[in-house]
Amino acid sequence: MKIEITKAASEKINEKITSESGYLKLKYDTEGTGCVLNGVPILWYVESAEDDDELIETNDRPVLIETSKTVFYDKNLKIDYAESARTFQLKSPGQTINGRMNFKNMVK
Secondary structure (H helix, E strand, O other), X not given: OEEEXXXXXXXXXXXXXXXXXXXXXXXXXXXXXXXXXXXXXXXXXXXXXXXXXXXXXXXXXXXXXXXXXXXXXXXXXEEEEEOOOOEEEEEEOOEEEEEEEOEEEOOO
């Protein structure tokens, strides 16, 4: 899997993080959806990796991704930030996977 982080996304991530000791994580959130197949990707900033996490090197910073959820993503992903919508976006060459991706800072 290849993940690219755009300059706009990188700048916005840097504004939102409170500690340099954490990791950016692409989380496949299924809470409240009723089914694992109806999940939605969101960005988390976490202190450490969990057992199911895999570290993916990117052009900007490493990103954690849940190994068991990689089946829901395309091989090439781009994390972008749309200033007009003031939100992160997850894209692949053929589609926008989440055009309004939330960011949660989980580092205390």
